[in-house]
Amino acid sequence: MDSVPKDYPRINRATVSTNGDVFEPSSSNNAKQRVTLVEWLNCVLPDLNLPINAADEELRAFLVDGSVLCRVLNKLKPGSISEFGAPVSSSQSRSENVERFLSAMDKLGLPRFQAADLEKGSMKIVLDCLLTLQTHFLPNLGRYNASSQRDEPFRMLTSPTSTSDSKFQRVLRSPIRAEPSAALINHVGHKFHEVFQLKQGSYTDIPAAKISEMMKSNSLDNAPTQSLLCVVNGILDESIERKNGEIPHRVACLLRKVAQEIERRISTQAEHLRTQNNLFKAREEKYQSRIRVLEVLAAGTSEEIQCEKNSIEVKKKIEEQYVERLMKEKESYNQEIANLKEELEIARRKHEKDYSQGATDLKQELEVVTRKYEEQSRDLKQELEVARRKYEEQSRDLKQELEVVKGKHEDQSRDLKQELEVAKRKHEDQCTNLKQELEVAKRKYEEQSLLWKSEATGSQQELENRLKEAVSQLTESRNKVKELENKLKEAVSHLTESMNKVKELEAFSESKSQSWNKKERVYYTFTEAQLGALRELRFASESIRQEIAGTQKSYSEDFSILGTRIKAMDEAAKNYHSLLAENRKMHNELQELKGNIRVYCRVRPFLPGQKQKQSTVEYIGENGEIVVSNPSKQGKEARRSFKFNKVYSPTATQAEVFADTQPLIQSVLDGYNVCILAYGQTGSGKTYTMTGPDGATEAEWGVNYRALNDLFRISQSRKNSYTYEISVQMVEIYNEQVRDLLSNDGTQKRLGILATTQPNGLAVPDASIHPVSKTSDVLDLMSSGLKNRARGATALNERSSRSHSVVSIHARGTDLKGNSTIRSSLHLVDLAGSERVDRSEVTGDRLKEAQHINKSLSALGDVIFALAQKSAHVPYRNSKLTQVLQSSLGGQAKTLMFVQLNPDIGSATESISTLKFAERVSGVELGAAKSSKDVRDVRDLMEQASILVSMYHL
Ligand code: ADP
Ligand code: MG
Secondary structure, eight states: OTTSOTTHHHHHHHHHHHHHHHTSOTTSOHHHHHHHHHHHHHHHSTTOOOOTTOOHHHHHHHHTTSHHHHHHHHHHSTTSSTTOOSOOOSHHHHHHHHHHHHHHHHHHTOOOOOHHHHHSSOSHHHHHHHHHHHHHHOTTGGGOOOGGGTHHHHHHHHSTTTSOOOHHHHHHHSTTTTSOHHHHHHHTOSTHHHHHTOSSSOGGGSOHHHHHHHHHSSHHHHSOHHHHHHHHHHHHHHHHHHSSOOOOHHHHHHHHHHHHHHHHHHHHHHHHHHHHHHHHHHHHHHHHHHHHHHHHHHHHHHHHHHHHHHHHHHHHHHHHHHHHHHHHHHHHHHHHHHHHHHHHHHHHHHHHHHHHHHHHHHHHHHHHHHHHHHHHHHHHHHHHHHHHHHHHHHHHHHHHHHHHHHHHHHHHHHHHHHHHHHHHHHHHHHHHHHHHHHHHHHHHHHHHHHHHHHHHHHHHHHHHHHHHHHHHHHHHHHHHHHHHHHHHHHHHHHHHHHHHHHHHHHHHHHHHHHHHHHHHHHHHHHHHHHHHHHHHHHHHHHHHHHHHHHHHHHHHHHHHHHHHHHHHHHHHHHTHHHHHHHHHHHHHHHHHHHOSEEEEEEEOOOOTTSOOOOBSEEEEOTTSEEEEEOTTSOGGGGEEEEEOSEEEOTTOOHHHHHHTTHHHHHHHHTTOOEEEEEEOSTTSSHHHHHTOSTTOOGGGOOHHHHHHHHHHHHHHHTTTTEEEEEEEEEEEEETTEEEESSOSSOOOOOOOOOOOOSTTSOSSTTSOOEEEOSHHHHHHHHHHHHHHHHHHSSSHHHHHTTSEEEEEEEEEEEETTTOOEEEEEEEEEEOOOOOOOOTTTOOHHHHHHHHHHHHHHHHHHHHHHHHHTTOSOOOGGGOHHHHHHGGGSSTTOEEEEEEEEOOBGGGHHHHHHHHHHHHHHHOHHHHHHTHHHHHHHHHHHHHHHHHHHHHHHO
């Protein structure tokens, strides 16, 4: 036993501890282990009688005093706990026993439990410790299940020295060899176990065939490591004991095989341990990080708590201060209250005093008053008594008087009543009498009245009759009187009559003859007048007849004239189209005679902001003369005169300017291409003339809007013979690139220009073209075009003075009868500023711009000059501007250039250069050669035209 190396148990323990995990299936659960452990304990201490399925608490009850443990250990290894006495009940010796057992375990180098583990908690650690003890001393015992072999090891253990000294038994006694042969028999159950059944033989005696069979088979795979080690130890012991040290070859092979198997297992285990170790490390790290987190949290929490504490303390302090203040206030209040109380007391006392004083005074006064009152009341009572008595006396007197009066009165009233009665009765009688009388009278009256009425009517009639009679009598008598008078008169008159008659007759005859004469005269004059009137009437009727005849004649004449005129008109209407064409031709000829290239000069007024300085323009003549002075020049150059087709003074209105342009607009609808350009330095009013100022009113509209308005107006007036379609393009030429200003997609692509072989084809076909039918469409388009122009440049003004803007209006007229089509276009060009830029002053983009402008403006000048000269070659291709405008420059096309001048002295040089350019292109000098005949022709044509116009009006 002592020969066993000290470190064996450790190796063994390591093997054992992992045995269950690695070599045995985990199904050998704790319950089973527990049962075998209990069985083992019962074996070791037969008097123990532990129940097989003892629970934790039962086991604890057995093991807690440590005596059982000590006894077991002493039995397994006698004397390992030397001072161990009999079981004791005192807790002190109990813990001593446990301590002794544990220290003995330590000595053995076996894992142990803590004393506390035995007292409470899980018994697993304690049982694990006992299991280790079991495996340490009696490894095979726990795994025995065959009862036949149960006694053998026990015997071996209980009397280790008494048994036969067989080698195998010694092997078994050694902790390493303790690996069970029986377990192998039990677990493996094939030929390998036979090796361990050699109880009396030696390894050398094992037949070779058996060993080789063992070697071949996989039996070693299932053998417990302990057994393998036992085999190794057995073989080695045997060889040591034999002294010669020889091991048969086959045994050596077996040894190597076993050793290899052990090595394999150890390496597997090591691998397993490494992985576990890694696992543990990972877990440890995880836990540590958690710990850190928790620490941080804890720190945070403690900080928060600190903060909270601080704030609480601050609050507490504040509250304390508040309480203190409150206390102080309370004290002061108390003080005040005390003071007030005192004052109150004083006041009360004073009041009481005053009150008692006042009360006594009052009482005395009251007494005096009451006394007075009593006296007075007494007096009053006496007086009252007297008065009452008087009153009674008086009333008695009065009563008596009243009585008397009453009696009197009654008598009187009785008398009066009687009288009244009598009177009443009388009155009633009278009344009845009167009534009766009245009745009678009434009746009488009625009767009377009836009677009277009848009488009246009777008498009236009578009277009337009498009256009539009287009247008749009167008339009779009158008549008689008259008769008599008449008779008398007759008698008298007879005489006078006879005398008068003679006179009368004489006078009568006289007067009669006079009156007749008079009448005759009157008649005569009347008939005379009548005759006159008749004559007049006759004359008048004659004249009226004549007039009517005349009128009829004139009417018929008029009618015939009308007929002829209507015929003429009919004819004229029939010839309208031909006449229109003729008119067009004549209009064109007229325009041509005026010159196909025309130059109008317009002088801008000083702007409101500008000071009214002296103007460079000295004189503007009626016929297009203009004299410009340049104070910076000397001699001949200081003053220069030019002549153009027209010069507009600063006061000229937009309408006045357009009036001279208007005829060209008609030409457009007649099928001629027209180009209107504005030339001049920046700020000279080009845009003003062409477009008008920003936000122009209708009066301020420039040539563009007015031209379009006219186009719409004329096309409308011609709608019975032509239908016109008008569309607009708007492009900008900047640095010799053409940009569409009306493109909807916002792309700024470069546009190509067609060589305009067809006179009315579009020069820039790729630029977007917008049909328009009214002026507002054009206004919208142009404002959007201007916006696009602004978008293209950083500053509108800057860019607009550096590029040419071209508004192209295309008109297509279709003749309703002949179905012929007229195409023409009108180009309205706002040129770039013509000011010369000093090359030394600008560089880069600005220089490039200036070069392009110079180039294109001189190309324009060259083209127009060539046209005016009627040169064979016109250099259109020298610039994009002249290419775009080609169809409207030259040939039948009409060109009008507005030359704009800034009147400012500072611009004098520039103005002169502008005027020189204009003079060159105007071709006025050339125009002079064809003047006289042309003028006559013009006059003739004008006359013809006016005749035609008047015919239209008829
Ligand atoms: P340009 O186009 O040649 O650079 P503008 O047409 O922009 O010049 O004119 C410059 C300024 O002068 C603008 O404020 C414009 O309103 C003003 N202006 C030009 N001509 C006239 C005019 N005839 N009457 C009143 N103001 C004018
Ligand atoms: Mg401008």
